[in-house]
Amino acid sequence: MPPNSLILFDLVERFGHEPLSAMKAIAERVTDLEIDSPPINVTSEDVKKGLKYAGIEVPSGIRGRLALWGPLIDEAEAAIVMEDAPYYFGCVGCHRTNEMVKYLLRKKGIPILEIPYPTNEEEAKLMVTKIKEFLEGLK
Amino acid sequence: MIVIAPSSEITPDQIVRFLHSLGKNITIKETCYGAMIEGRKEDVQVAVREVRKLDPNRIYSKLRGFPVGDQRRCRALHGSRPGFTQLEKEWEMLSLIEKGLRAAEKNEKVAEKKKKGKLSVDDFKRIVKEVIG
Numbered sequence: 001m002p003p004n005s006l007i008l009f010d011l012v013e014r015f016g017h018e019p020l021s022a023m024k025a026i027a028e029r030v031t032d033l034e035i036d037s038p039p040i041n042v043t044s045e046d047v048k049k050g051l052k053y054a055g056i057e058v059p060s061g062i063r064g065r066l067a068l069w070g071p072l073i074d075e076a077e078a079a080i081v082m083e084d085a086p087y088y089f090g091c092v093g094c095h096r097t098n099e100m101v102k103y104l105l106r107k108k109g110i111p112i113l114e115i116p117y118p119t120n121e122e123e124a125k126l127m128v129t130k131i132k133e134f135l136e137g138l139k
Numbered sequence: 140m141i142v143i144a145p146s147s148e149i150t151p152d153q154i155v156r157f158l159h160s161l162g163k164n165i166t167i168k169e170t171c172y173g174a175m176i177e178g179r180k181e182d183v184q185v186a187v188r189e190v191r192k193l194d195p196n197r198i199y200s201k202l203r204g205f206p207v208g209d210q211r212r213c214r215a216l217h218g219s220r221p222g223f224t225q226l227e228k229e230w231e232m233l234s235l236i237e238k239g240l241r242a243a244e245k246n247e248k249v250a251e252k253k254k255k256g257k258l259s260v261d262d263f264k265r266i267v268k269e270v271i272g
Contacts (some may be wrong), residue, residue: 003231004222005225006140006142006199006201006226006229007199007202007229007232007233007236009200009201010199010200010203011236013200014240019202021201021202022204023201023202023203023204024202024204025204026204026205027203027204027205030204030205030209030211031206032204043219052183061213063178073243085190086228118232118235118239119237121235122249122252123252124235124236124238124239125238125239125243125247125249126239126249127236127239127243128236128239128240128242128243129239129242129243129247129249132243137242
């Protein structure tokens with residue numbers, strides 16, 4: 001997380017795992033001929049899917065996003081969460097969705113690596129070595 | 140989507156020429172940050188694996204939601220590029236990630252910095268007194 005990060009996608013793939021990304025979920029929607037004018041349309045199926053992960057009182061934006069990220073969480077066997085990233089790093093675009101995703105991941109009980117967003121060389125080294133250790137430990 | 144780190148000496152043109160030389164049945168598009176490729180999953184995986192070998196720690200890849208040349212995302216056809224700010228940010232960071240990958244390769248031990256704790260109330264009171272008088 002963020003689920004659309006180039007860096008996280010690449011590192012997960014590089015160290016021998018299959019990354020579950022937002023791009024995969026988006027690709028299914030924007031190329032699906034059954035959706036009238038993708039990606040603008042949200043189908044009634046999406047709304048139902050979103051409700052599985054968040055109650056009706058939760059803002060529709062969060063439910064809409066969870067309709068995409070939720071099935072990825074169901075599929076996930078482990079997660080990497082980047083903390084304190086700038087707002088333009090990962091266009092999930094909604095802090096509350098991020099919180100909800102973190103909650104759902106913890107609830108699922110899968111191994112989670114929480115790493116701070118690197119701002120210098122030392123932090124980047126720490127981030128990559130930690131991700132490597134975490135992913136190799138999952139094998 | 141193949142992205143070249145800013146510290147790499149490889150150019151998008153070299154990447155595209157190399158991809159063509161692989162002779163795979165894939166669509167290739169040169170971009171300012173690298174290239175985009177599309178085709179059968181197996182062919183794309185082989186192409187990405189091979190292209191990475193050109194500069195392993197400075198060539199990165201990820202999946203792209205929209206197909207290559209999709210009008211909704213093509214700038215020439217006034218498509219929007221909502222993910223561009225993130226791509227730009229991540230591209231800047233790739234030089235740091237490259238150093239991280241080198242450290243991981245060498246199994247370098249990187250010391251974790253201790254998180255800064257919160258200032259105690261007594262210390263804060265003392266500082267306030269010192270500043271205000």
